[in-house]
Amino acid sequence: MENTTAEKRKVVFSGIQPSGNITLGNYMGALRNFTSFENADCLYCMADLHTLTVRQNPADLRKRTASLAAIYIACGLDPDENIIYCQSHVPAHAELAWVLNCYTYMGELSRMTQFKDKSQKHADNINAGLFTYPVLMASDILLYQTNIVPVGVDQKQHVEICRDIAQRFNGIYGDVFQIPEPYIPKATAKIMSLTEPTKKMSKSDPEDTFIAVLDKPEDIRRKLKRAVTDSDGEIRFDPENKPGVSNLLTILSVLKKETMEETVASLQGLGYGALKEAVTEAVIGELAPIQARYNEIIADKDGLNAILKRNAEKAQYLAQKTLRKVYKKVGLYQG
Ligand code: AQP
Numbered sequence: 539m540e541n542t543t544a545e546k547r548k549v550v551f552s553g554i555q556p557s558g559n560i561t562l563g564n565y566m567g568a569l570r571n572f573t574s575f576e577n578a579d580c581l582y583c584m585a586d587l588h589t590l591t592v593r594q595n596p597a598d599l600r601k602r603t604a605s606l607a608a609i610y611i612a613c614g615l616d617p618d619e620n621i622i623y624c625q626s627h628v629p630a631h632a633e634l635a636w637v638l639n640c641y642t643y644m645g646e647l648s649r650m651t652q653f654k655d656k657s658q659k660h661a662d663n664i665n666a667g668l669f670t671y672p673v674l675m676a677s678d679i680l681l682y683q684t685n686i687v688p689v690g691v692d693q694k695q696h697v698e699i700c701r702d703i704a705q706r707f708n709g710i711y712g713d714v715f716q717i718p719e720p721y722i723p724k725a726t727a728k729i730m731s732l733t734e735p736t737k738k739m740s741k742s743d744p745e746d747t748f749i750a751v752l753d754k755p756e757d758i759r760r761k762l763k764r765a766v767t768d769s770d771g772e773i774r775f776d777p778e779n780k781p782g783v784s785n786l787l788t789i790l791s792v793l794k795k796e797t798m799e800e801t802v803a804s805l806q807g808l809g810y811g812a813l814k815e816a817v818t819e820a821v822i823g824e825l826a827p828i829q830a831r832y833n834e835i836i837a838d839k840d841g842l843n844a845i846l847k848r849n850a851e852k853a854q855y856l857a858q859k860t861l862r863k864v865y866k867k868v869g870l871y872q873g
Contacts, residue, residue, distance in 0.1 A: 549579050557588075562821065566793075568688060571721065579621075583624065592660055592742070607622060608836040634677035634857075635670070635677040675693075686718065687718050687721060697720040725791070759818050793821065
């Protein structure tokens with residue numbers, strides 16, 4: 539049958555903050571899934587504006603932003619096929635955030651668990667940006683008429699508030715924004731800390747709690763050797779009662795592309811030492827080719843900068859279309 543009405547390509551958007559060393563949690567929960575969208579227009583940003591909600595060392599932030607761009611590409615995102623760019627290079631993000639701030643309620647923002655967590659963690663710097671973080675994230679997503687947002691489960695609440703804001707705005711002004719859906723594969727929704735496996739692995743926590751995508755093999759080995767397990771000695775997937783062992787099993791089964799049953803069966807009769815060894819080999823094997831590509835990309839700074847410039851222009855062009863529509867709808871004088 540002739541395909542007369544070409545189906546509209548889906549838009550995929552996500553971002554990662556260059557707020558620390560990119561972790562195995564960021565990789566498995568988000569980055570790794572970014573490459574799985576075919577026949578879609580994909581945009582991935584380094585969410586540098588978001589990092590300012592917590593104090594950053596300026597030199598480190600600049601370095602980590604370029605590093606994250608190189609990690610995106612090293613993980614298989616072709617910068618000619620995917621728009622990889624720096625959030626602060628596209629002014630429309632901050633501009634739409636201002637407008638949407640005026641359509642977001644204090645009450646709904648104060649219910650955000652990330653705000654509560656980060657306010658506790660950074661009690662000396664509970665700034666307005668930390669509070670309105672979800673509005674900037676909603677702007678990131680809505681600017682591109684995004685259909686799908688691949689994230690870890692910790693960001694689910696932020697995608698939900700984004701939907702609420704978009705629906706509220708559309709309710710007043712008509713269909714301005716596409717309503718996005720989160721994409722959260724269950725197995726990798728939340729990779730846990732190595733030292734406190736009831737807590738999420740986070741890049742701004744101490745070094746020994748996470749594996750970084752750029753960690754050397756000896757560091758990966760050492761960190762996994764010290765990973766917290768439990769004292770009953772049985773290799774079983776039971777996140778509630780055995781969070782440490784279950785986290786290691788998740789990492790192993792996902793990286794080996796096995797079902798959990800297959801992974802557990804392959805370790806029957808063995809101890810935690812063997813489990814940790816298997817995870818170590820799988821993680822090193824996964825990250826080695828990424829690190830090799832990363833080293834080549836980051837060595838060509840001019841090449842990387844040219845990619846980011848080109849892609850920021852593409853993003854700005856798309857973003858501007860939505861922003862213009864929003865400005866017009868709310869009544870800002872267009873001349
Ligand atoms: N442990 C995790 N398991 C699965 N997914 C995760 N993500 C983060 N940690 C895990 C996902 O990675 C993406 C990038 O997140 P972000 O940089 O925007 O901030 P975050 O969610 O707050 O991640 P971190 O590592 O915990 O950063 P910091 O320490 O700076 O706050 C998101 O899709 C997130 O869900």
